Amino acid sequence: MKLLRRLLPHPYLTLLLTLTWLLLVNGWSLNSLLFGFMLGVLIPFFTQPYWPNRPRLGKPLKIAEYILVVLMDIVQANIIVARIVLFKPNADRRPNWITIPLDLKTPEAITALAGTITMTPGTLSADISDAGHALLVHCLDAPNPDAVRDEIKQRYERRLMEIFE
Amino acid sequence: MMQHLLIAPVVLPALVAPFIIMVLRHHLDLQRIFSVASAVLLAGVTLALAAQAADGTVKVYELGDWPAPFGIVLVLDRLSGMMIVLTSLLALPVLLYAIGSGWDTRGSNFHALFQFQLMGIMGAFLTGDAFNLFVFFEVLLIASYGLMIHSGGTRRFQAGVQYVVFNLLGSTLFLFALGTLYSVTGTLNMADLAVKVSQIPAEDTALLRAGAVMLLLVFAIKAALLPLHFWLPSAYANAPMPVAALFAIMTKVGAYSILRMYTLVFGPEVAATAGLTENWLLPAALLTLIAGAVGVLGSNKIGRLAAFGAIASMGTLLIAVSLFTQTATAAALYYLVHSTLAAALLFLVADLVMERQGGWILPQLPMPQTGLISALFFAAAIALAGMPPLSGFLGKLLVLDATRGSELATWIWAVILTGSLITIIGMARAGSLLFWKGHGLPQQNTDTSAEPPQQNPAARPAQLPFVACFGLLAGLVALTVFAGPATRYAEATAAQLFQPQAYIATVLGEEAK
Amino acid sequence: MASLFEFLVAAFLVMGGVFGIVGSYGLIKLNDPMSRLHAPTKATTLGVGGVLLASLLHAAVFEEHVSIHELMITLFLFLTAPITANFIAKVHIHRQETRETMPPAGEDDHWATHDKPEDEERRTAGRPDAAQ
Amino acid sequence: MELLVASAVGILTAAGIYLILRRRSFPVILGLSLITYAVNVFLFASGRLMTAAPPILNKYEEVAYTDPLPQALVLTAIVISFGMTAVVVMIALGAFLSSRDDRTALPAEPEGAGEDA
Amino acid sequence: MSLFLIAALPFLGAVFPALLIRAGRNAAASAAGLTTFLAFTGLMLHIPAIFRGETVFAAVDWLPALGLNAHFFLDGLGFLFAAMILGIGLLIILYARFYLSREDPMGQFYSYLLLFQGAMVGIVLSDNILLLLVFWELTSLSSFLLIGYWKHLPEGRQGARMALAVTGSGGLAMIAGMLLLGHIAGSYDLSVILQNKEAIQSSHLYLPALILILIGAFTKSAQFPFHFWLPHAMAAPTPVSAYLHSATMVKAGLFLMARLWPVLAGTPEWFYIVATTGLVTMLLGAVIALFKDDLKALLAFSTVSHLGLITMLLGFGTKFAAVAAVFHIINHATFKAALFMTAGIVDHEAGTRDIKRLGGLRHLMPVTFTIGTVAALSMGGIPPLNGFLSKEMMLEEASHTLWNGSHLIVPALVTAAAVFSAAYSFRFIAHVFLGPKREDYPGHPHDPNTGMWIGPAFLVLLVVLIGLASAKIAGPMVATAASAVIGGEKLPYYSLKLWHGLTPALYMSIAAVIGGAVLLALHKPLARVWDAAPRPEAKVIFEGLIGAFTRLSQAVTGGLHNGALTRYSAVMVAFTVVIAYLAYRGGTLGAPTRALQQPGLLPVTGWFALVVATLFIVVKHRNRLLSLVLIGVVGLVVSMAFNYLSAPDLALTQISVEVVTIILMLLALNFMPKETPAETPVLTRMRDGAIAVVAGLGAGGLIYALLMRDFAFPTISDFHLANSYKGGGGTNVVNVILVDFRGYDTFGEIIVLGIAAMVIFALTEAVLGSRVRAYLLNREPDLPRAGDSHPLMMVVATRVMMPLALMVAAYIFFRGHNLPGGGFIAGLVAAIAIIMQYMASGFAWATERQRYPYHAIIGSGVLIAASTGMGAWFNGMPFLTSAFGYIHWPPLEEFEWATAALFDLGVFLAVVGAVLLALESLSRFAWQPGISSEHAMDINPAREDAAKTGTEG
């Protein structure tokens, strides 16, 4: 068991890498699967010094849900922002900084949140506070910053809390 | 296994170098042992190969078992045999010198770089493929960059920048030339190029000629032909002197390549490239000689003097090369061997001097071991100036004799002889100031502008540098005493160069027909 | 059926093109540097995404082989775009802003970009042996 | 197409050489980078220009292939010039750090003093 | 004794003194004397043959290709000279043993002396004029060493260099002359040349050859206007002067003229050049000699004068004159060597050679006085000494020589010279030995020990004996030697005796003696006039010339190689463009054979982006960071262009290399100025711009012309396309070329990369080992720095990306043989994946986690590639021969194996190792002690919480 843990320091990563391999070679053959798995074992083995203290992930369904939510938001928000860019005069726009206090603690979770914020158009994670307890977000057009902050905390951070901690 | 001997000059250093880096990185003594053993073995291998080529047969090694012109081939003929022997016989004393003087301890990776340097040079001499020649030029160049800046120092770095930048320009030009040649002929193999160039349709000659001449200029850069020689003085003068001594063969790579390409591919008989060099190559070579000789007289440091001496000797060599006749080529080949050994010796002597008093020709310090060093300087100086009894005089006579038929014979003679005179005066000035005037200086050092000797002499075998110098001197003496056999070999080599059909047929096999 | 897929592919292509150009147009049109930083996310997400979806669909339907490895590109872009944006934002904060012009950093003192090198020294000074 | 490639080569070469003729090592290295692009494209183009004909053999149908050889040559050339660039950058840096001066010109050495006799 | 041995003995002997000097001065001297004596004896063994009129040969081929062979011969002339060289050599060796002081390195002296002796013997025994040249130049070199023997004297160094410059340049001229002569005669062997008088004298090359050879002879024999070096050579120790400047080296020129007399003499050119030069030299030398106060200078100019005399005789071209010349050569050698030794004794004992401080020595040094007086009288032409005899013959011949139709010129000038000659000879006696004894000699004059005076005494004995019984003692020698000079023809009538009756010569002699006495009497006032008279000082002029030329050389060299790389590059580019254009002009360019392809939207866009970015770089290049950003644009466009033009492998490589290069340059730029100052003047920029534009036009024009024409022949890549799959087992032809068809190129290429990394590593070590280290440690960043050096988001993202990127690298590696990719690109991607860790978490942190030394990775890469190549040997195939095949292991599908993949693995490892070693080395510049490697990110709330609860660090 100990040996297995050493060989497979992170099964999720091995799974992800095996999938990546199949994705890369664009096929599902047994050869590819075995080879991908082999690499999926080997590469984390060689790279584990670079990723100590890996977080434990919980609830795969939650992860899937989160991804779906984000993708939907991306499409929606893109259209809004495209309208702003194309049609809204600069003078009417209300760009704004928002401080988002963080309940998330692990770097991985914070990064996921920050990434989500950036990838959903209209908001952008710009910086983190000097002790890591707040996230600085920039809004392209936010007449009401507090609403944006609450939405982020509600919609994304809450879900991430469930996934990571 | 014997048929694989032809690749050995490349593979042997290519194995030893990484081995030194991987396994012996922290064992200086073992590095030295392996490096010297490799050099000795290399000398043996090259001698065996040259012996194979001596009877005039051309040997071809098809790398990857792909036939020419589709794969890369190594070709051994008299010329390449001679050049690899010269390289390995030069390398050994230079290596011993570097060990004996402790130069190899003054920076990292000296021995590995040295082996790689040899590999590059060997590869360049043996290849039968134009692009592969480029690759090995780069191997030898990059190793030379490392050796040139070995042990560091402000001025060495500054000179290194110039050396590298200028040679990168040269490498770029090489690629322009190769692209042009491939674009016209559709081939890269030198023998195949020869076939294609001889049959080139008239409408393609303009582009072919541009490519051919650019290639020549690339080689001329390596050969330090004026006005492409500017990289040499500061590079050689600021390199560690044993490295500069090894570099004595690098200019010859340029000369070799000119001889190779302009006898095999763009030979005197080839109509498409007729008259490509006639108007400018010889005058440029004459100016090179003058610039070198004047530089010898105008140098205030012995390293620079040696560098200009090397340029002057390249001028003489290129004069003979530029005539592209069989006799002149034979003379050039003899002179080539001589000038390589002579220049190397002068660089090593320069190092002996610099170690002891900083290298200023107007000396500020007296020098220990003046007697032996001055004798060696004297020998190197007369060798490089072309004074008897050493081979330089014979080489000079051969060149003068061979250029008699040229339209510019008067100019050639005048320049060679004047160049000799200026060199003699310059060498005499330097020698008398360094050794005679320096002899009378007070013992203690009051002037700090001279570079102090760099390291502890205890850690090195003190005799080895002199053994190395006398080894090179012995080479010069042997070249003098056995001038008859040596010139016979040179003549046979030249004859082979000017009848390239056998080379072409051997390389291309049935393709030739 | 084919024409539906044809339409879909075309639609993805057009969508991709539009968002692609919106992203780059935004870069020119928007008048403050932080706002400009929002624009490329459009190109990254729906711009490239649209083209990738079109490619995926096109391969599956019209060239009769499933090709999903375009997803790798998306994966990389989603992974990297936030970091890029974060860095460029930090450049702005570093060059254009000071601690004073920034909003408060919640319970903390200031934003990480405005950590002074002195602070760094303080942070490393506590453990000088860490370097050994 | 040929005109575009040729003029691009020309412009890259010209720009590269202009920068190589500057007096500081950094622009010289920039110039070398540009002229390396130029020569790579030049060498590549020596196989003539073809679109949509990569030299990846197609087992199923007869298609045209562009000349693969120059591509292999350029690949080698790119790698080599990368190594060279790395070295020249380092040497230039070494030169700058040792002398605090990034001029490429080699300063004249102080003359040795004394009576020339 | 074989001529080889005679010629070689001195050279062999030259080794011993230097080695034996530790055994003492006598050992060194004996060794030198013994070898000389052996050679002399060997020479004497040939007396019978020589005096029978035979010629002794010894020949061995040396450099037959050139006609330079070790052919020696000994005839009367050679014998005479060889005997003088070896004989006087013996006396000098003896003399020098006592002359040199304890501080002088005697071993060195004898070595040099024997070297010189060997060279001289070589000259006179050579049957091959090229061989003769070898020895000729050797005399210049060895005399250089001898003249400069007293290293500490500036005069010695100057004199040596002057002698070398003058005689060396003469030697060089002579090389040309000899080559011409040999060319005319069809051989370089004297025995052949001497048979070809008509051919030589009728050749159009006769005059150039003659002039060039004569330059050699005149410089060596100190003929006007090359005479000036000889007096300055007097800085040498006196034994050297006695040897070189009386009997041997300066006679080499005469020897050569005598040697070639049969084929060169007898023409008007010969007469006017040689005789006139001799005449002028003779007179000039005599005049100057009279006014020299330095004993050795007096003798030196007297030597010049006498050499002129002999030259003139040879120049007359008559047989009688030739006989007289030979005779005077002998006589001059005897009395002049004796005089030099006398001068040396005086100098040695009295402590000065200044005539003005001497006088009255006859009381203190009677032996020396006797020797000196006899020799000087002979020099002055006083009967019954030998000098008188040959001088008479000279006067006799001169008395009926026409010069340009005039009967008067030669006799008059000759008599004038004789007058001065007598005068300085008398002065030598009178002002040194006669007169009252003085109190103020610098030394304590007394006769030296026997070893020192025995040599000159012997010579003086010869002087007297030859004078009294010349026909008996010198007759046979003169006859054999003279007969050799005139080419074996019948000797003219002459008689070697004191009294010839009342001939014009006798009147001239008498006039000379009387005139000489008068001049001596008037010496004081004349000297005042002489000193006041303006005249060119040869030494000043020469030194000035050489100095000026040296300074000119320094200026030219310094000016030409002024260290400005920009100029070197500009010259190189301009030269290339011009030469390439001229070459292009020499050929023809046919009409286009290919149609222009219409570009679409994409290429035009790309082109536009490329051009704008490139030009913008030129405009903005002083902003260095911006330039790098723009280089990124260029790289991107070029990469896309490769893709568009069917070169996906190139596109991949280009973009990967691009990124690594930019990282590298950014790392370097950190330490360098961020701006390039504007320092070039407008004109320079315009010049550079012009060069650049022309070069750009050239490159662009060339590729355009190439692109518009088809290959002249089918290309070899058809073979690659056809055999890539069959023979190489891969469908990506570019990759198969790289790892198989031209795997050897790739082998060289990874080695380049490996070396590059090693060089960078070594350079880093060198820089960090120097004082730069201190600078770097105390360096203040030149731009304000932001906080948070290892941002949390970046660290997390790269942790995810690293395995992904390595996966991609593996993918690219394994598919490379069949689809775009391969070991090189895979290596770059893998390297970049690791670099991301460095960039995100810092150097210290990442280095600590690096398990495999990069040196070893490079080395193993090269070794794997080489081993794969060598593996083929065991199949009996050449290096790098690949093999591939297919494996089917159920239930797996069939898969391919190829040794090329192993080779590619070598490439992969070399690339990874090289890139990382390079970047790691560069990163070490910025490393500061105290930088933490404990944490990957600066800010991590989880860490703080953990610290609170104490669970993890």
Added chain:
Amino acid sequence: MIENAAYFAFACFALAMLMNLWKIVTAPDIADRILALDTMFINAIALMVLYGLALGTEIFFEAAMIIAMLGFVSTVAYARFILRGNIIE
């Protein structure tokens, strides 16, 4: 239809690239230039995928993927340079 849509997309991304170029040339600040270059990388990816789609080949996939990866690395490198001077510390 697909062809026309592809042309449209080509035109859009080509135009987008030119806009990026414009920004690189005219931007007042280096940060904007880096941003524009980064966007250019993304547009290049799109163009490459489009081109593959138009030719019906997957040969450009790797290039697009590598650009996605490497564009990031170079952008971060530029930004780090401005922020810290030293990109590996």
